Amino acid sequence: MSRMGAMGATGVSRVAVKLRPRRGGTTTLVSPGVSTPVFPGPGLGKVPRPQRGGVRVGAGERPGGAGKHPVAAPSAPAPVSAWLPSAPCSRVCVESVGSPAAVPRALLRLAALLAVLLFGIVLIPVVGRLAAVWRDRLTRTWCRTIVRATGVRLRITGAAPPGGGLLLVANHISWLDIPLLAAVRPARMLAKAEIRQWPVAGVLTASSGALFIERDRLRALPRTVERIADSLRGGSAVVVFPEGSTWCGRAQGRFRRAAFQAALDASVPVQPVHLHYRFDGGAATTAPAFVGSDSLLTSVWRVVSAHGLVAEVRVEPVLPAGSAPDRRTLALAAETATNEASTNGTPDTGTAVVETADAHRRSADAHRRSVESHQRSANSEAHARL
Numbered sequence: 001m002s003r004m005g006a007m008g009a010t011g012v013s014r015v016a017v018k019l020r021p022r023r024g025g026t027t028t029l030v031s032p033g034v035s036t037p038v039f040p041g042p043g044l045g046k047v048p049r050p051q052r053g054g055v056r057v058g059a060g061e062r063p064g065g066a067g068k069h070p071v072a073a074p075s076a077p078a079p080v081s082a083w084l085p086s087a088p089c090s091r092v093c094v095e096s097v098g099s100p101a102a103v104p105r106a107l108l109r110l111a112a113l114l115a116v117l118l119f120g121i122v123l124i125p126v127v128g129r130l131a132a133v134w135r136d137r138l139t140r141t142w143c144r145t146i147v148r149a150t151g152v153r154l155r156i157t158g159a160a161p162p163g164g165g166l167l168l169v170a171n172h173i174s175w176l177d178i179p180l181l182a183a184v185r186p187a188r189m190l191a192k193a194e195i196r197q198w199p200v201a202g203v204l205t206a207s208s209g210a211l212f213i214e215r216d217r218l219r220a221l222p223r224t225v226e227r228i229a230d231s232l233r234g235g236s237a238v239v240v241f242p243e244g245s246t247w248c249g250r251a252q253g254r255f256r257r258a259a260f261q262a263a264l265d266a267s268v269p270v271q272p273v274h275l276h277y278r279f280d281g282g283a284a285t286t287a288p289a290f291v292g293s294d295s296l297l298t299s300v301w302r303v304v305s306a307h308g309l310v311a312e313v314r315v316e317p318v319l320p321a322g323s324a325p326d327r328r329t330l331a332l333a334a335e336t337a338t339n340e341a342s343t344n345g346t347p348d349t350g351t352a353v354v355e356t357a358d359a360h361r362r363s364a365d366a367h368r369r370s371v372e373s374h375q376r377s378a379n380s381e382a383h384a385r386l
Contacts, residue, residue: 090292093248097287098305105151109304112149116142117204124207136162139186143179147311150303152176152288153280158315160185165232165268167259169334170275172241173249174288175299177275178205180313184273187237190228190259198296211238225262232266242331248289249277255335260327270319270330272337280308 098106120142127138147154160166168187170177178189189210196202196212211231213224231238242255263270277288287306290299303309316337324330 087243087245087247087253087291089246089248089250089289091294093250093286093291094289094294094302095285095287097285097307098302102305102307105307106301106305109149109151110300113146113300113304116145116149120146121203121207136186140183143182143186146179147176147183150176150300150309151306152303152309152311154180154183154311154313156184156313156315160237160271160273160315161269161318163235165235165266166237166271167228167232167263167268168237168239168271168273169242169255169259169338170239170273171252171338172243172246173275173277174246174290174303175296176277176288176303176311177241178239180275180311181239181273184313184315185237185271187239188231189239190224190241209236221258225258225265228259228262229265232262232268238262242334246289246291248286248291249284250286252335252339255331257327257331260330260334263321264324264327264330267321269321270334272316272319272334274312274314274316274338276312276314278310278312280310285309 127135130138144154160168162185166185166187168181168185170181181187186208189205189208191205191210191212193212193214195205195210198205211224211227214220228238228240240259242257242259243253244256245253247253260270276284277286278284285306288299288303288309288311290296319330319333319337324333
């Protein structure tokens with residue numbers, strides 16, 4: 001916390017405060033990110049003139065000292081929409097699996113991954129002219145090859161309907177989720193608009209016929225739901241991650257309901273898919289997670305550096321069209337089916353679905369509190385060392 005200035009009862013912080021004289025015996029205190037109060041001179045007396053060599057907290061020096069302990073100036077937080085989905089997961093959740101000995105193997109895997117991606121990009125115009133059966137078969141094979149090129153072994157249980165409109169929904173952990181779901185059934189993906197700017201991945205996503213959504217524009221949501229419904233009516237499969245953000249895999253977020261309205265409007269089934277990452281020995285891992293401030297390259301490097309990663313894809317029983325009266329019930333049923341704790345399939349009654357989903361949400365809330373506690377501890381330790 002910043003040191004309070006000697007302003008009597010005003011309680012004004014001296015964080016990066018500049019004193020600017022004004023006409024009429026007033027003084028304006030200007031501080032970044034806050035309003036500019038004006039204090040009349042006669043009522044409060046003289047404002048002390050800043051001394052030469054005084055402490056400038058905003059310039060990267062420790063408050064309350066003589067400026068011998070430099071600290072990083074806090075950066076302004078990026079504006080975030082109040083309704084934008086978010087997850088508590090950060091780098092605190094992610095396991096460190098790399099080692100110097102794994103660097104040569106990681107470089108080989110990275111080279112193989114780039115080769116497979118470029119090969120697929122070159123063949124996109126050719127594959128697009130093939131019949132749907134052959135196009136889907138080649139797409140599934142290519143996506144399986146992408147996963148294997150990273151050194152991750154793939155385990156798929158169950159199968160999705162091979163044709164007709166279908167809404168595929170899954171929990172979201174990693175960028176690997178996209179080729180994993182395409183290995184189950186090739187589909188159009190609902191993707192955030194920022195992916196268009198990603199190297200390689202942006203080209204692949206756009207060329208696959210993805211439906212892009214501007215997540216910070218709430219007014220665009222009804223039109224997005226209409227576009228999803230139109231694609232489903234046309235017989236296409238659409239992939240949606242209803243959590244709206246990636247989680248580390250230790251917990252799962254709530255499923256947003258909007259996309260399920262498209263399935264109701266188009267009268268198509270919903271296919272829940274559960275994604276899980278573990279090591280070959282059976283222990284769950286968060287190494288593939290793409291969360292927090294991670295860059296795409298950092299996450300890719302962590303995956304190719306890991307040894308013995310296994311991606312499990314469990315295709316749950318399909319939720320038939322008309323099986324739920326509204327999008328809330330449908331979202332709860334899909335959320336329960338894709339949660340790791342759900343091992344016996346989707347419950348038959350709506351009450352059981354609600355109760356199970358509530359238990360899962362309590363687990364997610366506990367994980368959120370645990371992550372926040374770790375972050376506070378790390379911040380306290382860093383502040384104590386300064």
